[in-house]
């Protein structure tokens with residue numbers, strides 16, 4: 001359930017100040033971009049001064065989303081009163097903008113269950129499917145007028161964070177919010193086509209390479225693969241081109257947990273975790289210093305790439321073996337529950 005008390009507290013924060021720097025997380029996804037633009041342009045329509053910012057290049061796939069060219073990178077002048085951080089579960093996800101957490105009144109709005117406690121005011125709502133849903137709620141409370149552009153931009157986060165209304169976080173409230181945005185003129189097909197039907201042929205070559213490295217463990221319940229810098233170079237791809245690959249791994253029949261390891265340019269091991277029914281990957285990510293949701297999470301590790309793969313895979317094998325017996329019964333029960341509906 002959404003906390004009305006927290007929503008009121010955040011609304012009061014937004015009403016209190018005149019100018020805001022609105023930041024979302026590094027390695028931005030659709031929800032980060034949607035949230036930062038929807039709040040920034042929403043508040044501007046109420047006469048506030050805002051600047052949307054992300055300390056990371058905007059991935060190519062989002063660049064044709066309306067207003068996306070308005071997101072600034074680091075640095076930004078100190079001429080704002082309050083700081084807002086969206087869809088990020090820890091200060092380091094702000095990149096270099098985190099330095100202002102100590103200097104400015106700040107408001108953190110997020111839906112990650114692994115969120116750390118920080119910011120002057122913090123609203124974490126794990127039942128929300130997307131942070132963009134919380135932004136819609138705030139904009140509506142504040143009386144922000146919607147038009148087709150703002151509605152389409154706000155819709156983006158609802159679409160991408162729910163896997164285009166396919167993931168288990170797809171709720172009745174999400175559809176209600178999407179319906180509201182449709183009534184304001186949102187064009188979800190534009191977003192879907194921009195994100196899903198815009199793949200470069202180089203990405204397909206890289207996908208082939210990733211599939212060649214596929215490792216299947218625990219009778220198919222655990223699958224993982226990896227992408228090195230050398231593979232990226234050979235396919236003329238960058239790390240951001242791998243964004244949809246983890247979904248391909250989870251789509252394999254019988255898979256409960258899928259893991260993708262990507263070697264970053266700086267030599268870090270970036271790990272994405274996905275699960276299907278019962279395995280909690282937020283706990284795995286947290287164990288390795290990352291965070292996320294029950295069925296989608298991630299972390300970043302220093303040190304030798306292949307040693308990191310070994311370490312993470314062994315840990316998940318142990319965790320899955322332990323939770324297997326107890327969860328098997330739950331899965332059976334919940335499957336039966338679904339079948340009976």
Ligand SMILES: [Mn+2]
Nearest residue numbers: 031087131161
């Ligand atoms: Mn999100």
